Amino acid sequence: MTKPKVLISDKMDPNAARIFTEMGCDVDVITGETPEQLIARIGQYDGLAIRSSTKVTPAILDAATNLKVIGRAGIGVDNVDIPYASSKGVVVMNTPFGNSITTAEHAIAMMFALARQIPEANTQTQAGLWPKNGFMGVEVTGKTLGLIGAGNIGSIVAARAQGLRMKVVAYDPFLTPERAIEMGVEKADLDTLLGKADFITLHTPLTNETRNILSRENLAKAKKGVRIINCARGGLIDEAALKDALDSGQVAGAALDVFETEPAKDSPLFGTPNFICTPHLGASTTEAQVNVALQVAEQMADYLVNGGVTNALNMPSLSAEEAPKLRPYMALAEKLGSLVGQLTTGAIPRISIHTEGAAAELNSKPIIAAVLAGFLRTQSDTVNMVNAPFLAKERGMEVRDVKTEKTGDYHTLVRVSVKTTDGERSVAGTLFSNAEPRLVELFGIKVEAELTGDMVYVVNEDAPGFIGRIGTLLGENAINIGTFNLGRRNAGGEAVLLLSVDSPVPAAVVDQARSLPGVKRVKALKFA
Numbered sequence: 001m002t003k004p005k006v007l008i009s010d011k012m013d014p015n016a017a018r019i020f021t022e023m024g025c026d027v028d029v030i031t032g033e034t035p036e037q038l039i040a041r042i043g044q045y046d047g048l049a050i051r052s053s054t055k056v057t058p059a060i061l062d063a064a065t066n067l068k069v070i071g072r073a074g075i076g077v078d079n080v081d082i083p084y085a086s087s088k089g090v091v092v093m094n095t096p097f098g099n100s101i102t103t104a105e106h107a108i109a110m111m112f113a114l115a116r117q118i119p120e121a122n123t124q125t126q127a128g129l130w131p132k133n134g135f136m137g138v139e140v141t142g143k144t145l146g147l148i149g150a151g152n153i154g155s156i157v158a159a160r161a162q163g164l165r166m167k168v169v170a171y172d173p174f175l176t177p178e179r180a181i182e183m184g185v186e187k188a189d190l191d192t193l194l195g196k197a198d199f200i201t202l203h204t205p206l207t208n209e210t211r212n213i214l215s216r217e218n219l220a221k222a223k224k225g226v227r228i229i230n231c232a233r234g235g236l237i238d239e240a241a242l243k244d245a246l247d248s249g250q251v252a253g254a255a256l257d258v259f260e261t262e263p264a265k266d267s268p269l270f271g272t273p274n275f276i277c278t279p280h281l282g283a284s285t286t287e288a289q290v291n292v293a294l295q296v297a298e299q300m301a302d303y304l305v306n307g308g309v310t311n312a313l314n315m316p317s318l319s320a321e322e323a324p325k326l327r328p329y330m331a332l333a334e335k336l337g338s339l340v341g342q343l344t345t346g347a348i349p350r351i352s353i354h355t356e357g358a359a360a361e362l363n364s365k366p367i368i369a370a371v372l373a374g375f376l377r378t379q380s381d382t383v384n385m386v387n388a389p390f391l392a393k394e395r396g397m398e399v400r401d402v403k404t405e406k407t408g409d410y411h412t413l414v415r416v417s418v419k420t421t422d423g424e425r426s427v428a429g430t431l432f433s434n435a436e437p438r439l440v441e442l443f444g445i446k447v448e449a450e451l452t453g454d455m456v457y458v459v460n461e462d463a464p465g466f467i468g469r470i471g472t473l474l475g476e477n478a479i480n481i482g483t484f485n486l487g488r489r490n491a492g493g494e495a496v497l498l499l500s501v502d503s504p505v506p507a508a509v510v511d512q513a514r515s516l517p518g519v520k521r522v523k524a525l526k527f528a
């Protein structure tokens with residue numbers, strides 16, 4: 001049997017190459033190539049091991065005709081087009097915990113660097129200025145740290161800050177009150193956090209909800225003199241607004257490890273007093289790099305050599321016999337979970353997965369895991385089919401498995417119901433030709449749609465002329481509509497519209513759609 005061939009295309013601890021070889025793979029380490037060079041080379045490889053520098057775009061995936069697995073030695077996978085990789089049958093894995101402590105420590109280091117202006121004091125001292133009077137700092141003891149995102153890294157930062165005798169206020173809509181008590185943090189809404197925090201540190205993935213979470217408006221709401229740290233993802237802070245807030249003194253200091261555009265070779269923030277930065281070094285310690293290198297190589301080689309699946313973001317663990325029957329159900333389940341996740345906000349105390357008809361005869365575990373993964377992936381990059389059930393439990397979600405043998409309108413049906421503060425809400429889907437996932441019901445309204453790519457969800461009053469208005473709005477913004485799916489409660493009542501579109505719908509267009517007459521709700525959606 002020929003050995004699987006792996007390319008390591010980003011700088012990675014040498015342990016990765018050693019493990020690949022020991023586990024029966026041929027490995028090449030070729031870093032720093034241009035996308036064109038990678039496109040020319042990638043066709044010969046079964047595995048691609050990366051960090052954050054390699055951007056795995058559709059063009060690279062199109063050229064990767066033998067590729068079976070992409071392994072991210074780290075957490076964030078925003079440099080991989082996962083939906084496209086899934087469509088090509090390429091498994092995407094990450095190492096969700098290997099660099100968490102290291103990144104948390106970097107955030108704490110940044111906090112101290114800001115509090116005592118260490119970088120600038122160092123520069124001036126080494127320049128021979130001995131600036132003893134120019135650097136009055138602040139203590140962190142007794143101060144309030146505002147934590148935006150209380151997942152793996154956020155929790156570690158909170159514990160370290162408590163050790164420094166800081167109070168911690170956390171904003172994370174998915175943090176349950178029980179977990180907040182366990183962490184010893186005050187769970188708060190964003191405005192409360194902004195009003196209380198002396199330091200703010202960000203630890204969320206970059207999603208539609210978190211993009212610009214520290215917007216101009218929110219920076220203005222913060223306590224005057226706040227100090228801000230971002231060791232999560234560029235794009236969480238409006239960088240132009242941050243520059244203005246630093247200039248005005250509204251923000252007393254900011255420390256960024258990550259930028260909206262990386263590598264950040266130029267930025268209006270550079271040279272601003274009380275601004276410090278590092279070049280995406282959050283995960284860069286010997287310990288973390290050894291952890292993630294060993295883990296990614298073990299996971300990838302296990303998949304390539306033995307077919308074992310660990311920490312996959314787009315594939316469940318499955319036995320060889322069950323796989324062919326269950327796979328289309330899991331695709332359906334993941335899409336329904338994602339739909340519910342994208343259309344609901346706040347903590348969800350209960351999620352029920354109902355299987356009816358033919359679906360009820362199958363092993364429901366992978367179907368449930370797929371629903372949970374689809375649902376939770378709208379909140380976190382680190383969710384996969386393996387850890388989704390644990391994460392749901394950790395978040396205090398009760399997961400119900402309900403099987404019904406009888407069939408209604410469809411011979412097979414998967415229904416996902418969630419308990420929200422507005423009551424129980426449910427979506428349902430079936431398989432066409434036993435293979436193609438289709439939504440058939442959305443919050444009590446019958447609507448048939450393929451959940452794929454970029455979509456727009458609109459709830460409006462059923463009235464003449466509306467469809468023309470929304471079509472015109474999208475057309476004027478050069479957004480091409482692929483499919484149009486309509487449903488309504490009753491004539492003249494509430495109607496729902498699900499459009500698939502050929503490009504993402506910008507937030508400004510969503511806002512314009514919201515202001516169309518008769519519109520109650522609009523949301524841009526994304527599916528794998």
Ligand SMILES: NC(=O)c1ccc[n+]([C@@H]2O[C@H](COP(=O)([O-])OP(=O)(O)OC[C@H]3O[C@@H](n4cnc5c(N)ncnc54)[C@H](O)[C@@H]3O)[C@@H](O)[C@H]2O)c1
Pocket residue numbers: 075076077096099100103148149150151152153154171172173174175203204205206207209210231232233257258280281282283284378379380381382
């Ligand atoms: N700078 C670096 O080198 C570096 C290193 C590692 C990780 N990271 C990044 O740090 C981030 C956090 O990593 P993690 O391992 O803690 O992830 P995680 O998934 O464990 O935690 C993310 C948390 O964000 C919360 N969240 C999601 N949407 C939110 C919203 N709208 N508002 C507030 N909170 C929200 C989630 O509920 C979750 O608790 C990721 O983006 C990761 O890529 C950066």
Ligand SMILES: O=C(O)[C@H](O)COP(=O)(O)O
Pocket residue numbers: 051052053073074075076077099280281282283284
């Ligand atoms: O998401 C991550 O794991 C970090 O951003 C680390 O990125 P890096 O591997 O490029 O240092």
